[in-house]
Amino acid sequence: MREKSRSMTFQPEVDAALRARLTALCAEGWALWDRFDEEVRAHRFHPFVAAEYDAVVEALMAHRGPNLKFLEWGAATGVITIAADLLGFDAYGIELEPDLVATARALAKRYESRAKFVAGSFLPTGYRWRSRDGDARTGTLGTGESGYRELGYALDDFDVVFGYPWDGELELMVDLMNRYGRADAILLLQHVTDGVVAYRGGRSILT
Numbered sequence: 280m281r282e283k284s285r286s287m288t289f290q291p292e293v294d295a296a297l298r299a300r301l302t303a304l305c306a307e308g309w310a311l312w313d314r315f316d317e318e319v320r321a322h323r324f325h326p327f328v329a330a331e332y333d334a335v336v337e338a339l340m341a342h343r344g345p346n347l348k349f350l351e352w353g354a355a356t357g358v359i360t361i362a363a364d365l366l367g368f369d370a371y372g373i374e375l376e377p378d379l380v381a382t383a384r385a386l387a388k389r390y391e392s393r394a395k396f397v398a399g400s401f402l403p404t405g406y407r408w409r410s411r412d413g414d415a416r417t418g419t420l421g422t423g424e425s426g427y428r429e430l431g432y433a434l435d436d437f438d439v440v441f442g443y444p445w446d447g448e449l450e451l452m453v454d455l456m457n458r459y460g461r462a463d464a465i466l467l468l469q470h471v472t473d474g475v476v477a478y479r480g481g482r483s484i485l486t
């Protein structure tokens with residue numbers, strides 16, 4: 280994971296009021312992340328690292344449209360799911376750690392967002408990862424009850440899905456989307472070095 284860009288220069292087509300809310304949300308997200316880094320990550324490993332919020336918001340803008348459902352895998356403090364809601368998506372986040380889910384729900388309330396968060400795993404019940412060379416390790420991904428039942432939706436109900444994989448987890452996320460997502464859905468992945476990359480049907484696409 281690398282040092283993040285914190286610049287906030289959203290596209291001009293976003294109206295001023297929305298731009299101001301997104302900018303405030305991202306700034307609050309960075310403050311939450313800084314506190315989490317100090318209070319938790321300084322003492323023990325934790326897989327929560329904040330994505331490049333401005334780059335993710337730009338990618339969401341490129342893929343927004345009427346009546347689209349958005350899902351964030353590993354939503355942490357909820358910033359990206361809430362941004363998706365503010366941009367007009369019907370937005371949901373699944374996060375394994377209940378304390379982070381509570382933080383995300385509180386943040387959504389402060390932004391009068393309808394984004395919904397559930398505590399659980401974004402891995403569907405029965406999903407098994409195996410890489411091409413047979414490796415079944417899932418990196419930093421934790422285990423727990425799948426969150427889709429509580430969400431009330433399956434992975435193939437979503438039009439746009441976002442994830443921030445650690446090294447070695449990207450292939451798993453692409454595989455998961457291929458096997459359980461809709462063939463025409465977009466998977467947005469935050470790459471450690473290449474920014475946010477969009478995939479459809481298992482292949483990266485230009486946005």
Ligand SMILES: C[S@@+](CC[C@H](N)C(=O)[O-])C[C@H]1O[C@@H](n2cnc3c(N)ncnc32)[C@H](O)[C@@H]1O
Nearest residue numbers: 327328329330353355374375400401420421443
């Ligand atoms: C790299 S962080 C990304 C956080 C957030 N999406 C962002 O980009 O700012 C990964 C998050 O996934 C969560 N997580 C790990 N395994 C998970 C699982 N199986 N299901 C749901 N969340 C998981 C971690 O607790 C962590 O908050």
